[in-house]
Amino acid sequence: MNIMKNAKKLRKQDLKNISGGISGNPDLSLCGCSCSGSVTGPWYCVQYIGCPQVYTCGEAAI
Secondary structure, three states, rough: OOOOEEEEEEEOOHHHHHOOOOOOOOOOOHOOOOOOOEEEOOOOOOHHHOOOOOOOOOOOOO
């Protein structure tokens, strides 16, 4: 299966018209996961990371 067969090379003018994303420069180093599996950090963290919904803090590995 060739997923690139319908791809086309963008021209310089096309690249200038691309927009989107988050404004500013998000610092993803502030994002993390709590013991309950919740995303911690600034509001934008939930858009970039996901946490496993398991309790792992303070439990011995079996």
